[in-house]
Amino acid sequence: MSLAVIVVLFGTAFLIGRRIGRYNVVDVAWGLGFVAVATVAAILGDGDITRRVLLLVLVAVWGLRLALHIQSKTVGKGEDPRYRDLLGGDHSVTHVLRKVFVIQGASVWFVSLPLQLSATTGATPPALWPVLAVGIVLWALGLFFEAVGDHQLKRFKADPANRGRIMDRGLWSWTRHPNYFGDACLWWGLWLVTINGPLALATVASPAAMTYFLVYATGARLAEKYMAERPGYREYSSRTAFFIPRPPKRG
Structure with a gap:
């Protein structure tokens, strides 16, 4: 169905x-x-x-x-x-x-x-409730990065003063792709929520495939291909993490 x-x-x-x-x-x-x-x-x-x-x-x-x-x-x-x-x-x-x-x-x-x-x-056994809780937290973290990152970028683009500039503020100063990173976290979180026994572990290829799409196939790497030649993007890339967030480099 x-x-x-x-x-x-x-x-x-x-x-x-x-x-x-x-x-x-x-x-x-x-x-x-x-x-x-x-x-x-x-x-x-x-x-x-x-x-x-x-x-x-x-x-x-x-x-x-x-x-x-x-x-x-x-x-x-x-x-x-x-x-x-x-x-x-x-x-x-x-x-x-x-x-x-x-x-x-x-x-x-x-x-x-x-x-x-x-x-x-069947139901998630009590022994795996901590896994379910971690899954919900990871889902929430992912939704935060994706939704806030999208909102920050939308506001940045709406300001005429930013025309032609590279978005490097907020979450975008910690990772060049907060929305894709958030999506990956979210789907690993959902997968953890489904874990109720050994059989569920067999579906690990699904969140792994989603992560591959987000990083390589249709996500971050492809976006970088279209952004690479924009003025200032190389400097932005040198100080900002590609995918997994970290504090921006100073210098």
């Missing part, structure tokens, strides 16, 4: 993208896809109800915030350079579906495997 919901959601996003002439709408579908999976798991799962509801709330808070943020950031604007380069001018249906929507839909399904498995298993 989760896979069917993902297919419908990303298929709808493709049709919307086809209609408006830009396919970065898939980024809105990304967060909504996880919310959809968590909703299906909470409703149809026969596992521990408390954990099903908890995971739904945690995923919904993250996914809906992210979808709304991306929608407000991209509405009325053109195609994202990432997708323009990825498609290489070929906007045929099969090419767009294969390069953008199928890959992202499959990624949502794979990364959400811990949620799907957790919905079919």
